Amino acid sequence: MVEIVDSFIAAVCVIICNLVRALWAIVDPDPTDLGTQGTLLQDFMEELSPRQLEVKHLKEKFLKALQENNAEEVIQILHTSKLDIDTVFEVDDPNMVLASYKQGYWLPEYKLEKSWAMGVHICVMYNALETALVLLQKGAAINRMPNGKTPLHVACEVSNSDFVALLLANGAKVNSRSLSGHTPLHYCTARESVECAKQLILKGAKVNAASHSNEEETPLHTAARFGVPELVALFLTHGASVNALNALKETPLMTAVFWAFDSKEQAYSQDHHLVCRLLLDHQADPNLREDDKKTALHKAAWNCDHILMRMLLEAGADARAMDINGCAAIQYVLKVTGVRPMAIPEVCYQLLLNYNTARIYPPQFHKVLQVCHDYPGVVEILVNSYEHLKPTKKWRAAIPDDCYERHKDFYDSLFAVCANTPRRLLHLTRCAIRASLQGFCQRGVDQLPLPSAMKKYLLLDPEGILY
16 A cells, blocks of 8 residues: 555656646747747647638627628628627726626726627627617627626616617516626616616516625615616606615615715715605605614714705604714714815704704713814804803813914803803793704794794804803
């Protein structure tokens, strides 16, 4: 037995040595053998080159005809050559229109710049309708996806409703999945693709089909994320679930609220606001919670989006709801007050307090001054929500000297009012009325037969000074 094992090991060693020698000969060839190897290589190239060059030239000619929508040239090539009608080409695809990738896969840069595509894919990409019709009449495959998408996916991606109609009429699968797990309806992400979506739905596209991906989004989630009111209205009309949950338990409403703010441009999207209005009008629940217990109101507060906050609060959002870390919406606004230059934080705080949010814990009020010292209107609103607030030594330390000088009149009034006990009877009356109304403060005050100035006072409109 030992002899057999030794023989086997010796044989393996000989094979490995021969492989190493062969590899070394390729990397560092012997000059005496170079002439022989060169002759063999030259003979090999002379044998294959003509055929390879012919095929390469024919494919280039075919690709050019497809891109230029030259139907006559395509017919001639297919009639006079043996070129496969479903030949796969490598084409430039810098915008990733043709390709679909699974999440979590590392891809080299060149892979993102190039894509594999068949003739019908290329026709869709270059809007070559007549040429595509020729290919389909001659039996071109319509549901293959050499690089992750079928031609129907591509047609929806580029919002070409004419191609969608052509492909559906020739047997394209309306609910086919791309490599990333999305249906054609998921690729309808712009106003221009509304007509594509209509045709897909009429042919049986499932409006509630979740993507087979990490997100597990429905088409309604996707339309809400891109902020396309026309698509959202279309999906809702055809039975889309308004409270559908994705993998993170986010509803379309949460998705639209989050994406309503463009952090790069520091701008708010009116289209996303309209999407939220549509969803709420179709009974979207503003108090559903995602995995970390945030509601749509938390997301609106994080964006400091007072328009959506008002919309959600009027629809019944709970201003006291806390996330997994015990933070309510008012804490979210507090975190971002200084980094949302396009926001109006005063309105955000005012809304939350008028809808009965929990106030900041008084011993921690110096943290409000640390964050909001350059927003005296915010400080005034928060201070006026208490009957009385006792200052600490941390208050003055939290306000930079230059800021104190800029808003000297206000901060002098702040320390003067908070140092005296009690505050004026008018303020105490306001606090008593607000306490009796609790969560109905905003709606209750609006219905009271009072002058406009008195209503503003009860709803904490800032006046620029405390008294």
